Amino acid sequence: MIREKKVIGIIGTGQLAEFIITGIHKVNAPYNFILSPRSYDRTLKLKNLFDLEIAESNQDLLDKCEMVFICLPAKNSLLILSDLSFRKENTILSAMAGITREELLKITNSKFVHTSMMPGYANASNKGPSLLFPKDPEWQKFLSFLGPVFQCENEKEFNVAAVIGAVSGASFVLFETLSKWFTDNNLSSKFSQKLLLETLRGNIDIALESDEDLSEIISKVSTPGGITETLVNQLDKQEALSSWKKGMDIILKNSLSRK
Structure with a gap:
């Protein structure tokens, strides 16, 4: 039919x-x-x-x-x-x-x-x-x-x-930034990109399938004194994580200013 x-x-x-x-x-x-x-x-x-x-x-x-x-x-x-x-x-x-x-x-x-x-x-x-x-x-x-x-x-x-629209586009810049660290340390571009994206895809699939919220998952993958905690602490010192929220605040503010 x-x-x-x-x-x-x-x-x-x-x-x-x-x-x-x-x-x-x-x-x-x-x-x-x-x-x-x-x-x-x-x-x-x-x-x-x-x-x-x-x-x-x-x-x-x-x-x-x-x-x-x-x-x-x-x-x-x-x-x-x-x-x-x-x-x-x-x-x-x-x-x-x-x-x-x-x-x-x-x-x-x-x-x-x-x-x-x-x-x-x-x-x-x-x-x-x-x-x-x-x-x-x-x-x-x-x-x-x-x-x-x-x-x-x-x-x-x-x-x-709707701020997710900006996050979506910016996420590719984040992917490229992370992938480039591996290429700067002598991994091939193809290897670096595939390694990064497959890792992120696996994490996203697990998070979507899980009944746990993100904070519960983080508590399982980040151990005291471990490599995850070390990286997150360094990002916090540089305000790298909070800068995402600040950028999203600006997008929302600009959107509301038109109303």
């Missing part, structure tokens, strides 16, 4: 859009996409890669699609959207970092505006968690094909949880 595919319009055809479309096609999820014509070379690439339709204009896209996924770069995004006439049937999901739901409610004059945060890269492999606020069964179903979905109860919860 052939499933009828729901059509979603995508405004903004950058890297995130490609990740999302890739993930949906990888599992043959029941969705098809109409692409906005901006950044035409990139849009044409996605059209040819996934056999998609390109709308004549952003307005044409809104007229054709009820569900609209917006992933424009934050800069100039509100100006672009202000030129459009959204229909009352349009239900919107925004993955634009730095653009608030209040701004979108005002500029689209729509009652159905939802916000999301996702890592992107992992969503292309159907392993990336997504945030969703407010709750919505249609968008929850769509996002579930790309990885686990965390539906937020209120905007305050979403704002705090």
Whole structure:
């Protein structure tokens, strides 16, 4: 039995859009996409890669699609959207970092505006968690094909949880920093990266499968005077661990300052 595919319009055809479309096609999820014509070379690439339709204009896209996924770069995004006439049937999901739901409610004059945060890269492999606020069964179903979905109860919860977007990107910088220590000490780059990532993956798998919280796991892997305690103490002396929290505080503060 052939499933009828729901059509979603995508405004903004950058890297995130490609990740999302890739993930949906990888599992043959029941969705098809109409692409906005901006950044035409990139849009044409996605059209040819996934056999998609390109709308004549952003307005044409809104007229054709009820569900609209917006992933424009934050800069100039509100100006672009202000030129459009959204229909009352349009239900919107925004993955634009730095653009608030209040701004979108005002500029689209729509009652159905939802916000999301996702890592992107992992969503292309159907392993990336997504945030969703407010709750919505249609968008929850769509996002579930790309990885686990965390539906937020209120905007305050979403704002705090959305900081994970910065943590996700910064984690790759952390991975590279740790891997580079091994290469600086004469291990090959490939060996170093594989050793680090496999170790972290094993730890993450154990933590996810365990009923214990992280503090209980730490008490088992860190012995008094041992190598784990030695490294953690050195990181604490340099405020390396607390700097992560300070950076996350800044991301949250910047987000709230727009409201």
